[in-house]
Amino acid sequence: MLARELDARKQQILWAVIQEYVARAEPVASEALCQRYGLGVSAATIRNGMHALTEMGYLYQPHTSAGRVPTDRAYRLYVDWLMAGHPAAGVEQRLSAAERERIRRRMQSKDHPEDALAEAVQTLASLTDYPSVASTPDGPRRLQRLHLVPLSDQRALLLVVAEGAVEQRVVRLQRPATEDDLRQVSQLLTRALAGLSVSEITDGVAERIAAAVPDQADLVKAVVAQLRRYGGLRTGVRFFVEGVSNILKQPEFQDVRRARPVLAALDREEVLRDVLLPAPTDVHVRIGRENPVGEMWSCSVVAAAYRVRGRTVGVVGVVGPTRMPYARTIALVRYLAQALSHSLSYAV
């Protein structure tokens, strides 16, 4: 099965150039392909093919007497071909049983979602040697439980238990409340709000609940106000990032002027949001200029959705140079997202 547009030979050559360039990070010469890949033809023939591929926009020649470098377009073709289920040419797409086992072991028995996410990005960063990112679980979560815990005379802690996540907020008390007061309000709120998602909590709902306990109306309103902030952007999705310095290991980022924009982008939540979200259905690969953020045009992003009890709630992935062993990276990210899904479904 061939990629559209390319005959068998051209595809063979293109895949070989990609593989060679990924491995060596230097323009690939016809001679090198001839020696290292059993293409069964001479360097001159390969040159013809490379010439054609260059005219078609799949290869690029830094200067006249240099070899060829794959373009974003070539990587895209290659990745589409991989994603259509083809075995990667010469590269093992599947992870070995031992690797799977190692990943599974690292990801299991994380009690807390944050621990699981931290472990996920650490694992991914160490396995790929690329900066790794994960978003915290998000989505139209339904509230399960609200608990108020006294902290002091002026403050109580609001514990929000929702599907797949627990958050704490501090609520200020207008006047001291006893532990029983807090428990009563907690139960009332839980009964009234369980099953709703944060966005469904309107002022009307707040009023209705407050009416039921006139002497704790202030407290109820304060809690509802906090809940609505909790649904807001500021406290919503956050990101775990690990191994940003890995990008500096890559030859294409030896120049600080190239590397800095990328590192700066990885520091900024809005950028991560744009680059990673919305969550893909399976694995998503964005190559170079396909990225929505200019700072990332020299990078590829491989990301996969993770799920909690079947529902997609977040994304985990890596950021690397466009010159990337896609088959392996995709397999790793995909498997890690599965392991994370499993760990989270189990945890909360």
Place this chain on the structure above:
Amino acid sequence: MLARELDARKQQILWAVIQEYVARAEPVASEALCQRYGLGVSAATIRNGMHALTEMGYLYQPHTSAGRVPTDRAYRLYVDWLMAGHPAAGVEQRLSAAERERIRRRMQSKDHPEDALAEAVQTLASLTDYPSVASTPDGPRRLQRLHLVPLSDQRALLLVVAEGAVEQRVVRLQRPATEDDLRQVSQLLTRALAGLSVSEITDGVAERIAAAVPDQADLVKAVVAQLRRYGGLRTGVRFFVEGVSNILKQPEFQDVRRARPVLAALDREEVLRDVLLPAPTDVHVRIGRENPVGEMWSCSVVAAAYRVRGRTVGVVGVVGPTRMPYARTIALVRYLAQALSHSLSYAV
């Protein structure tokens, strides 16, 4: 008042070299000092002084026909002199009222300690343009309250309220427990453990509590086990880091081989631990080789303790090149630690 060893002229020259080098990041020539600083003597005389300072180890000459660069030792002398209460030569050590106001405003009304820390490192990174780090509150915290909240049949959430911090842990239930069971155990544990620090919880204590409620002994033990892990290293101090890519703005880190070790170090918690902790009493400055970690020998760390209700619990600071406007940086870090202390004491 003079620094030991140096006469008035030498000190004047040294401070001027430092100031000039901090501003321009290039070896400082005698002529330049003569023109830009009113030292009242000719370039030749300044040269004599610079020569002496070089022999004394305060200045360094990259090559014969270059100007002078301050050594770590020079910065140390300068910082000691600053910390002894001297006004910075030519640099305003104090922050302007407007700056203080801006910092205060950014730091106020953060309900949650994590928000306050995140805001602190963001503020510091944007004001200094250096990577900024803060440790989460730590110390021999006394427990105040324990709460168990049902999550499902198999799991409960353990909420640990201690001085200046709240943490969540998941506890696995051997067998289903009712909400009342959990409340009862929560109250029992709170009564037994409030006022103790985590390290004081021994097996004996656990046994004693468990004996009081034989039918919930498993649960009690599970909670105590979690508490002791909570005191352990893994879940103890964490770090907030912001603006790591700022280091690449500095001329001394234009070479990736210089920059990468520093960035990699900032990625690693153990390193941050060694570099930032233990918490200093006031502001602590570590210059170049004074740092306990080799990767940081080309950097200076300016860190200050922050307090919750008077007790030092954490550290906030910046990592920059040794060529740093110490007076300003120290003032910023000190003030930010104060603002953070205030914000945290208020928050939890």
Place this chain on the structure above:
DNA sequence: GCCTAGCACTCAGGCGCCCAGAGTGCTAAC
């Protein structure tokens, strides 16, 4: 006795030059 003007000396870094080596495109033969 300290300061300064003048001067010789040193050295890094930029520029131009050359050359080797790598890799191509083309052409002619198979």
Place this chain on the structure above:
DNA sequence: GTTAGCACTCTGGGCGCCTGAGTGCTAGGC
């Protein structure tokens, strides 16, 4: 359609030169 051969192009490294910056030293001045 493929291949061998060859001329051509271009980069990058090495080399030498030269300029400019900055010093250290010395001799003279207040």
